[in-house]
Amino acid sequence: MSNGFGAMLPAEDGRPRLPGSLHLNRRLSQWLAIHADGRVTIKPGKVELGQGILTALSQIAAEELDVSLSRIQVQAAATPDSPDEAVTSGSLSVQHSGSALRHACADARRIFLSVTSQRTGVPIEAIRVEDGTFLGPQGEIGSYWSLADADLLETEASPEAQPKPASARRLTGTSVPRLDLPDKVFGAARYVHDLRLPGMLHARMVRPPARRARLTALREGPLPGDARVVRDGNFLAALASTEWDAEAAAARLAARAEWQTEDSLPDQPSLTAWLREAASRGEHSVVQERSDPAAAVSHSIKRSFTRPYLAHASIGPSCAVARWQGETVEVWTHSQGPYNLRADIAKTLRCAPERIIVRHMEGAGCYGHNGADDVALDAALIARAVPGTPVRLLWSRAEELGWSPFSSAMLVDVEADLDAQGNLIGWRSHIISNGHSSRPGRGKDPTLLAASMLADPFPVHPSINPPMAAGGGAPRNAVPLYRIPALHVATTRLLEMPIRTSALRGLGATLNVWSIESVMDELAAMAGADPLDYRLRHLDDPRAADVLNRAAAMAGWRNRTKQEGRGMGLGFARYKNTGAYAAIVAEVEAAERILCRRLWIAGDVGEVVNPDGVMNQLEGGAIHGTSVALLEQVRFDRQRITSDAWETYPILRFSEVPQVQVELIARPEAPFLGAGEAAMSPAIAAIAAAIHDALGVRPRALPFTPENIAAAMDAEA
Amino acid sequence: MVAFTLNGAPAAADVPDNATLLQALRGPLGLSSPRFGCGTEQCGSCMVLLDGKPAYACTLSAAAVAGRQVVTVEGLGTPESPHPLQAAFLEEQAGQCGYCLSGILISAAALLAANPDPDEATIRRALDPHLCRCGSHNRIIRAVRRAARRMQEQGRAP
Numbered sequence: 001m002s003n004g005f006g007a008m009l010p011a012e013d014g015r016p017r018l019p020g021s022l023h024l025n026r027r028l029s030q031w032l033a034i035h036a037d038g039r040v041t042i043k044p045g046k047v048e049l050g051q052g053i054l055t056a057l058s059q060i061a062a063e064e065l066d067v068s069l070s071r072i073q074v075q076a077a078a079t080p081d082s083p084d085e086a087v088t089s090g091s092l093s094v095q096h097s098g099s100a101l102r103h104a105c106a107d108a109r110r111i112f113l114s115v116t117s118q119r120t121g122v123p124i125e126a127i128r129v130e131d132g133t134f135l136g137p138q139g140e141i142g143s144y145w146s147l148a149d150a151d152l153l154e155t156e157a158s159p160e161a162q163p164k165p166a167s168a169r170r171l172t173g174t175s176v177p178r179l180d181l182p183d184k185v186f187g188a189a190r191y192v193h194d195l196r197l198p199g200m201l202h203a204r205m206v207r208p209p210a211r212r213a214r215l216t217a218l219r220e221g222p223l224p225g226d227a228r229v230v231r232d233g234n235f236l237a238a239l240a241s242t243e244w245d246a247e248a249a250a251a252r253l254a255a256r257a258e259w260q261t262e263d264s265l266p267d268q269p270s271l272t273a274w275l276r277e278a279a280s281r282g283e284h285s286v287v288q289e290r291s292d293p294a295a296a297v298s299h300s301i302k303r304s305f306t307r308p309y310l311a312h313a314s315i316g317p318s319c320a321v322a323r324w325q326g327e328t329v330e331v332w333t334h335s336q337g338p339y340n341l342r343a344d345i346a347k348t349l350r351c352a353p354e355r356i357i358v359r360h361m362e363g364a365g366c367y368g369h370n371g372a373d374d375v376a377l378d379a380a381l382i383a384r385a386v387p388g389t390p391v392r393l394l395w396s397r398a399e400e401l402g403w404s405p406f407s408s409a410m411l412v413d414v415e416a417d418l419d420a421q422g423n424l425i426g427w428r429s430h431i432i433s434n435g436h437s438s439r440p441g442r443g444k445d446p447t448l449l450a451a452s453m454l455a456d457p458f459p460v461h462p463s464i465n466p467p468m469a470a471g472g473g474a475p476r477n478a479v480p481l482y483r484i485p486a487l488h489v490a491t492t493r494l495l496e497m498p499i500r501t502s503a504l505r506g507l508g509a510t511l512n513v514w515s516i517e518s519v520m521d522e523l524a525a526m527a528g529a530d531p532l533d534y535r536l537r538h539l540d541d542p543r544a545a546d547v548l549n550r551a552a553a554m555a556g557w558r559n560r561t562k563q564e565g566r567g568m569g570l571g572f573a574r575y576k577n578t579g580a581y582a583a584i585v586a587e588v589e590a591a592e593r594i595l596c597r598r599l600w601i602a603g604d605v606g607e608v609v610n611p612d613g614v615m616n617q618l619e620g621g622a623i624h625g626t627s628v629a630l631l632e633q634v635r636f637d638r639q640r641i642t643s644d645a646w647e648t649y650p651i652l653r654f655s656e657v658p659q660v661q662v663e664l665i666a667r668p669e670a671p672f673l674g675a676g677e678a679a680m681s682p683a684i685a686a687i688a689a690a691i692h693d694a695l696g697v698r699p700r701a702l703p704f705t706p707e708n709i710a711a712a713m714d715a716e717a
Numbered sequence: 718m719v720a721f722t723l724n725g726a727p728a729a730a731d732v733p734d735n736a737t738l739l740q741a742l743r744g745p746l747g748l749s750s751p752r753f754g755c756g757t758e759q760c761g762s763c764m765v766l767l768d769g770k771p772a773y774a775c776t777l778s779a780a781a782v783a784g785r786q787v788v789t790v791e792g793l794g795t796p797e798s799p800h801p802l803q804a805a806f807l808e809e810q811a812g813q814c815g816y817c818l819s820g821i822l823i824s825a826a827a828l829l830a831a832n833p834d835p836d837e838a839t840i841r842r843a844l845d846p847h848l849c850r851c852g853s854h855n856r857i858i859r860a861v862r863r864a865a866r867r868m869q870e871q872g873r874a875p
Contacts, residue, residue, distance in 0.1 A: 050814025184815025187750020187790035194749040244736040365814030397755040620852030646759035654844040657854040
């Protein structure tokens with residue numbers, strides 16, 4: 001079963017365990033096809049989000065098959081033929097899809113070679129594969145291509161397949177150029193935004209002026225060109241042959257629509273008070289507790305940290321194309337989870353999932369559950385009005401920043417105990433947050449935006465947290481990796497959701513890592529220890545120590561000197577406590593506002609398929625973290641999100657981006673650990689620490705704006 | 718009907734006065750490189766060269782470019798004959814999702830045409846109208862510097 005958390009929880013189903021997503025999608029032909037003309041198609045169920053996964057998966061397949069990379073083509077994920085790999089999320093694509101493809105391709109190679117061996121009498125051990133050609137002691141004896149029509153892959157993967165040992169790999173572990181980048185620098189039509197189908201119409205949504213609103217009247221009046229209205233309850237859209245007419249029509253409809261609105265959002269200035277108050281009606285749970293023997297408590301500190309709602313802020317607004325054809329609805333989408341989207345569209349349309357075909361196409365960069373799924377349902381609802389005709393719906397910038405799911409505002413209270421030697425011996429923390437997932441595909445009701453706006457609406461349920469086995473949601477990374485004898489980590493999930501929340505890069509880790517690292521720095525100071533040494537003395541995992549020491553060496557941490565108005569800080573986490581390790585040193589400059597000038601990142605992602613790709617991800621995640629640290633917060637009044645333009649939701653610009661240095665610790669024999677989310681939270685933590693080094697104040701609220709830093713100074717004074 | 722020069726060749730689009738240049742380029746003119754990002758000149762995804770200078774195609778009326786020169790990424794170079802910037806972006810692997818790259822390539826081309834040897838701060842300033850969410854900024858800056866070096870070595874007029 002796909003659970004939609006990115007993780008595929010191991011199913012104990014009595015079948016031999018196969019790696020990654022292969023266990024639940026066992027037919028080899030689901031994963032690859034070999035063609036007589038010398039090409040190989042791989043068919044991952046994970047999708048390109050901008051992270052470079054297609055390149056990494058192609059490398060893995062070419063490696064195991066022993067064919068050149070140029071022979072590999074990637075088939076875009078689509079229902080019903082692609083393997084169901086749930087959601088492309090959680091920094092798990094190489095683990096799930098890469099492990100599956102590695103094994104499937106090794107098995108394909110074994111099958112092709114054993115057939116060739118039987119036919120030629122050459123023992124399988126004596127056959128070499130050179131770019132897909134099989135060579136025996138006397139020369140060529142066959143190829144993948146000559147057996148392409150033999151249906152050899154119409155079989156279940158065998159647990160016996162043996163992928164190459166690390167020492168035999170030649171293509172994985174190298175920085176081959178991204179396969180998708182040429183299209184992007186030559187402006188090719190690669191995104192779903194570029195899809196042009198014959199006769200395609202254009203649509204634009206008309207959004208209510210408030211989160212809770214009822215469309216009470218829509219005045220009649222002319223519309224430009226051939227534009228028409230599509231309405232279902234509070235769901236209102238304009239449809240026309242051209243983009244300009246659709247946009248003009250939507251503007252006219254907005255002016256003619258009368259909405260009855262209500263206050264439904266918390267008071268933003270007292271958001272922290274609202275979180276505490278709503279928590280009294282929330283669902284409390286213990287994340288982890290232990291009480292091993294420890295020395296007597298000598299000192300304790302108690303600190304609170306808060307985080308605002310955060311937006312995905314993709315550069316391209318969400319887009320989808322949909323077409324009804326007889327009983328079938330076809331949807332082209334940049335969703336992270338084609339099967340999960342299919343399930344929720346079917347629920348909304350009250351039809352069987354098999355009637356929906358979901359085809360993935362790339363969108364702008366995706367950092368979590370953004371508007372991609374919502375716009376796909378919107379497009380399907382609009383296209384229902386014009387059977388047989390494709391409809392392209394493009395959201396506006398205001399919709400993208402104002403109506404996509406957000407990452408929840410959060411609050412964490414931490415208490416930490418020291419013994420007389422300054423050792424950390426006790427940790428109690430409590431996290432208050434909405435859930436961090438309202439991804440489609442799981443519940444009995446659809447979670448897509450439009451489902452609650454229809455004349456026959458579906459209820460909206462508060463978002464949930466993935467289980468801790470899948471990394472958790474709000475409490476992600478809330479259990480410190482540091483050695484602490486007594487520990488109690490708890491969380492309260494809010495059961496009311498005034499602002500729709502879901503998964504954004506790092507989930508709760510962006511608050512939890514920073515709070516842990518901030519407290520560690522404070523404890524180090526109390527213990528009279530350097531922040532690096534203090535961390536190292538509380539870590540048992542040598543890989544954690546390695547990244548910390550590497551980042552410190554890169555930054556010259558041991559020899560750092562204090563400069564007026566400048567500061568350096570350290571941040572560390574192992575993502576989800578099971579994924580990649582990242583340690584970051586940040587250097588900030590404190591002027592009228594804080595600027596992050598440099599980041600030094602050391603990462604350990606286990607086996608690396610494409611070093612340059614991993615470094616790109618770690619750097620990108622750290623810059624994303626810098627933007628969150630210094631600038632980002634969703635703003636709202638009692639009725640609507642007001643930060644629905646780049647002016648009101650600024651993100652980091654070129655002149656504010658720090659210089660970044662990244663180094664990877666090579667672990668070719670180790671399992672894949674994922675890379676996409678590892679650097680974001682340590683970057684935030686490192687910047688907070690650097691602010692303390694520069695200004696002597698520890699930030700307590702994200703973002704680290706002059707106002708929030710001034711508030712922290714006032715609180716300390 | 719608005720007629721202008723698009724990527725060096727005559728072009729005409731039958732669009733009404735309320736159509737933007739971006740809609741005309743992506744619609745009847747069939748291009749894909751200029752991207753819609755915000756529609757309000759705040760992200761730079763739609764940037765094109767208008768008579769050699771960067772211009773936001775998302776707010777510019779198509780009618781306003783009558784008789785003028787418009788260049789998009791399709792006009793900078795092709796896979797067979799890439800602009801030095803396009804080659805440098807590939808060599809530096811300067812991108813992730815790539816949605817912002819079209820506009821950035823346009824502004825970088827205008828920068829190098831005006832200033833063949835910009836320092837890093839100048840490049841950052843020139844690219845400040847552009848948002849990149851994936852965090853590819855430093856690679857992009859390195860790519861622009863690499864292209865500048867190559868263009869100077871080759872004595873190429875950008």
